[in-house]
Amino acid sequence: MLAGALALFMRTDQVGVAATDAQVFYQLLTAHGLGMFVGWQYPFAYGLTFYILARFLKRPLYSFKMALWSGIVTLVGYYLILLSIAVGFGAGWYYLFPLPFYSAGAWSSASVALFMVSALVAEVGFVMFAYVALRTVYSTRIKSAGLGRFYDQPSVYRFMQSVGLDAYMPKATRDKLEPLPIPVVGTVVATLVLLFSTPTVMVEQMLGIVQITSPPFDVNALLAKNLFWLFGHPIVYFAFFIIVGMYYFLMPTFANRPLPSERWARAPWPLLLVSGVGVYSHHLFMDINQPLWVNLFSQSMSYLIGFASGLTIFTLVATMWRSKFNWNTASLFIVTSLVAWMVGGFIGEEQGTIAFDVYEHNTYIVPAHFHFNALAGVVMAAFGTFYFILPELLHRDFPSKVLGRIHFWTSAIGAFGMSGAFLALGLLGAPRREADVVVQSLAFTSSYAVWLDLALFFALVVGIGQLPFLYNLLKVFRGGRSSVKAVT
C-alpha cells in the first residue's frame, strides 16, 4: 500500500511539475491545479496518514480493504477528471458557476457533466478515506500494541486529545492523560477538515448536474461560490496539516533533543482546525454581494491561522536552536519548507486583509502565495519526509548522497525563484490566469515580460531538478520489492 502510494506520488508529481511550465493553456491550467490537488496531494496524504497511524498508534488500520479502495476510488475519479479535461473542459480548477455552462462554444455540456460526475467519484474516495482514518484513531475495537492507556480513557478525552484540546486543560488533568503523538493529532485535524468541507462541494456539483440536465434550473452564483470555497480553501490544508504534524516528529529527531514544550506543541491544533475551515470566505473578499460580516469573520480566521502557524514555527525553531542538528538531505528539505511556509504565510496574511486584497486579489500575488506554500512548502516538506521514511522502510539508504543534494538545491532555488518571480509580477499588478499577460496595446504590461521569463527559467530548474531524484529512486527500489513487503 505504502509503496503504491509513494510511486503514485512520483508519477503524478511529474505531471504537475510539467504543467507548471506551460502557463498558456487553460486546459493545462485546469489539469495542473486538479492534478496537484487530487492526483498528487491525496495519494501522498493517504499514504502518509496510513504510515503515521501504523507507526505512532501501533495499531492496524480499521479496514485495510476500505483504505485500499479509498485510494482506488480517488484515483479513478482523478483520471476521469483528466479525461473530461482532455475532451474539452477548461473552466479552471475552481470553475466558478456559471462558467461551466457558458463556455462560449469552447467545451461541451457532456464534458462538464463528465467532470462533475468524476469529481463526485473522487470525493466519495475522500469520505471513505476519512472514515477509515478516523475509525482507526478512535475505535476501541482494534487491538493496539502500544498506547494502551490512551484507549482506556473516556471517549470525550480521547476526542479532545486528538485535536490538541488537552493543551488547554489544567496541568493536573494533563498529567493524568496518556498523550497522543502529535503526528496523529495532525492527521486527525487534517481529516476532520476534509470531512467538514467535502459535503459542500458535493452539493455544489450535484446542483451543477441538475443545471445541465434540466436547463431552466439555474444555480445561484453566490451560493455556488460559497459552497465551492467552503471546500476549496480548507482542502489545501489537507496534506499540509499532516506535514505539520510530521514536523513535530522530524525536527526533534534531527535536533537530537525533545520538543521544548509538549503543551505549546499541541496548543495550535484546535486553532488550526477552526480557522482551516473559517478562512474560506477570503476568496469572496472582492464580492460586494457577500455579507460583510462573513468576510470580516474570514479575515479574523485568516489572522488566527497565521497566529497558530507562528506558534508552530516558534516551537520548531526553538527545537533547532543551538542543537546538534543533523544536516542531511531530509532535514535540508524540511527546514527549507519552514522558511517557505513563513514567507508564503506573510503574503497570505496580506491578502487575508480585505482592505489590502483590493490591490492583490486575482493578481500574480495569489499564485506567489500558494506556490511558496504548496510548492516550496508542502512539496519540499513531502520530499524531506520521503527522504526520511524511505530508507527506514527499505532498510537501505539512497544510493547517492550527491544526487540527493542536487535534487535539494535545484528544487529549492527553482521553487523560491519561481514563486519570487510570481510575487514581483503580482506587485506590478499582473493578473493571474491570463493566457496573454503581456498585451501589445497596453504599454505598462511590457514590464511583466522579464519576470515571466524568469518564472519559466526557475520552473525549468525545478523540473530538471527532479531527474536526479527519479534516478536515485529507481536505484533504491531496484530489486527491493520483497524487502518492502517484509517491512510493511
Next chain:
Amino acid sequence: MPIPFLSLSGDVGAGIPFLSALLLVLVGLGVFFLAWAIYSTRHPRNADRPPAWYQREPLYVLVVASVFIAFWAFTLPFVPLVSSGKMVPVQTIDVQAQQFAWSLNSTALPVNKPVMFHVTSKDVTHGFGVYDASGALIFQQQVMPGYPNDFTYTFRQTGVYTIRCIEYCGFGHPTMIATFVVVNA
C-alpha cells in the same frame, strides 16, 4: 477619512508601495530569524535543553495577537463595502460585462468626485479591475451575474484608465479590455 500614507492610490486601503514595504519588512525579519536559527546549529551549546528565550512564548502570543488586532481595527474603514458605502456618488456609470467585452454608457468621468460603477454581467462572473496609466491596479470588484455590483470610487488623477477582466471567464478572457478617461469636470 483618508489617512495620508495609507491611501497612496485612492480612497480604499493601502497602495502597492505600502504593501510591498510591509512584506519586505515581515519577510526580512522572518528570514533573518530562521537564518539565525540555522546558523546557530553550527555552534551547539546546551544542546540537551531548549533555549532560554523559549520561556517567553507568552510574550510572542501577546505581541502577535496585538499586531493582528491593530491591523483589523486600522484597516476596517478601508474595507471596500465600508468605504464605498460612505461616499455619495455624483454620477453613476452603467457597465455591462459579457464574454468577452465591456460596455460603458460613459467613458469620461470627473476627477475628485465620487462616481458609482453599476456593474452587471450578462453571463458568467467577470473581474472588474481598474489600472491607472502607470499600470498600478487601483481597485477591483467581482462582477457576479444576477446581482448588481455597485462600487463607488473617487479618482484623484486625470488620465487614461484601463479596465481589465481579472476573473477567468472563458478562453477569450485575455481580450476583455476597455478604457475610459478621467477629466477635469
